[in-house]
Amino acid sequence: MLNFELLTSPAVQEFIQNAFKRKMDALQVSTALNKAGYSNEERAAIMDYMALVPKFREKFYGEAGKKCDAFLLCDRLALEQSTAQDIGRYKANLWPTEGSVNDLCCGMGGDSFFLPSALKVIGVDLDENRLAMYRYNSNVMRGAVSETILGDVRTIDNRADYFTIDPARRAVEGENQRDLRNLTPTFEEVLEISKHYKGGMAKLPPGYPTDEIPQDAELVYLGSHSDCRELLVLFGSLAHNPGKVRAIMVDKSGNVVKAADGSDAIWNGTLSEIQAASNKDAEHDLPGCERSFRNATSESDLPVGKVAEYLAEPTALLIRSHLFGAVAIAAAPDAHLISEGIAYVTCSAPLPSPAFANFKILDKCEIATSAVRDMLKRHNVGKLTMKLRGVKLDPDEEIKRLKPKGKQSAILFYTRFMGEKIAILAERL
Numbered sequence: 001m002l003n004f005e006l007l008t009s010p011a012v013q014e015f016i017q018n019a020f021k022r023k024m025d026a027l028q029v030s031t032a033l034n035k036a037g038y039s040n041e042e043r044a045a046i047m048d049y050m051a052l053v054p055k056f057r058e059k060f061y062g063e064a065g066k067k068c069d070a071f072l073l074c075d076r077l078a079l080e081q082s083t084a085q086d087i088g089r090y091k092a093n094l095w096p097t098e099g100s101v102n103d104l105c106c107g108m109g110g111d112s113f114f115l116p117s118a119l120k121v122i123g124v125d126l127d128e129n130r131l132a133m134y135r136y137n138s139n140v141m142r143g144a145v146s147e148t149i150l151g152d153v154r155t156i157d158n159r160a161d162y163f164t165i166d167p168a169r170r171a172v173e174g175e176n177q178r179d180l181r182n183l184t185p186t187f188e189e190v191l192e193i194s195k196h197y198k199g200g201m202a203k204l205p206p207g208y209p210t211d212e213i214p215q216d217a218e219l220v221y222l223g224s225h226s227d228c229r230e231l232l233v234l235f236g237s238l239a240h241n242p243g244k245v246r247a248i249m250v251d252k253s254g255n256v257v258k259a260a261d262g263s264d265a266i267w268n269g270t271l272s273e274i275q276a277a278s279n280k281d282a283e284h285d286l287p288g289c290e291r292s293f294r295n296a297t298s299e300s301d302l303p304v305g306k307v308a309e310y311l312a313e314p315t316a317l318l319i320r321s322h323l324f325g326a327v328a329i330a331a332a333p334d335a336h337l338i339s340e341g342i343a344y345v346t347c348s349a350p351l352p353s354p355a356f357a358n359f360k361i362l363d364k365c366e367i368a369t370s371a372v373r374d375m376l377k378r379h380n381v382g383k384l385t386m387k388l389r390g391v392k393l394d395p396d397e398e399i400k401r402l403k404p405k406g407k408q409s410a411i412l413f414y415t416r417f418m419g420e421k422i423a424i425l426a427e428r429l
């Protein structure tokens, strides 16, 4: 149980600000707290909380967080589970400007902070601790004390217009943690909840299987350049394009990223297309197949063919949304895979960025230490970055074993060609 009174007291907040300003280390902080008369428990609580302060400032204020002196109330788990400001700011665009919204499974409040200010927001959670965080934080972030309801979201009936829900990932010891369907409430229950509102949205893990998602919902895969952070399911009046899928790349402020040609980094598809692709994906999910292999795979409708001049790596958003094949073909009709189920595309020209990171292929050989060493020598490569898909080994150990000595730097892919292991040397464009 967090000591709310202690952590939100002006004396403690002032102490923390001061300690940051003076760049005090842990020993100095502990000594100063002791001197100020705090008990052992209070000291531990303050120091645990202090470790979270820069993290929540960065998570909810972005770059500005480095200079801001705001305090939010949370513990490590509530912070980890919360929705960050870039995603929160983008999602704010998806709401109507008036009405009331239940933030179901509100936690510390990440999904409420950036909602349009004219919306009346009500936080619902079955954990009193989280609701206390929510009340404190929404006052800081929205400038208003929000209503909260302590209860089970499956039985709440306060007649709000809209809902947003962020089910908890159930972590039961001994159970398969990779089972993404293991949510509480379950997606089936979310579907039931959605029937009681004009519209709403559910945040799911990005890899959540899409087969249970009804055709009248709309899907949005949201993320940044480097990752896909959530799969958002829009329901009712919030689903302006039922049966459609979008993958949307946002920057650190939650604005849609612009491609070099000025177009928005938004890619479109249909729910039925990606449902078919993710079913095929499941076929690759064979028992005994390494996790790293599975993570790096994604089915697409691209044909399989020879290694061409360029290799393109789809951005995480396009892999997760299963849209990379369609995006690649639309840009280059000769785009194809080199091995079924492995998300590398090869082509006679680079593919558009930021949908793809492009690499010019320099050489290729079988994965055998002497063959790879010879290839590195031929290209005078001494500095290597390794990328693995479909091959499992420790990249640092492998680089040590290869002992590259040349003057050039390059990317070494260990992947598969028509199912067989292959090493591809390339330079990043």
Ligand SMILES: C[S@@+](CC[C@H](N)C(=O)[O-])C[C@H]1O[C@@H](n2cnc3c(N)ncnc32)[C@H](O)[C@@H]1O
Pocket (backbone or CB within 6 Å): 078, 081, 082, 083, 104, 105, 106, 107, 108, 109, 110, 111, 112, 124, 125, 126, 127, 130, 151, 152, 153, 154, 166, 167, 168, 169, 184, 185
């Ligand atoms: C992933 S966290 C929510 C994080 C939040 N959206 C944020 O951005 O800060 C999930 C929350 O759901 C709550 N929860 C889980 N099952 C619930 C239920 N049946 N009814 C109400 N709350 C529930 C948990 O207590 C937890 O606070």
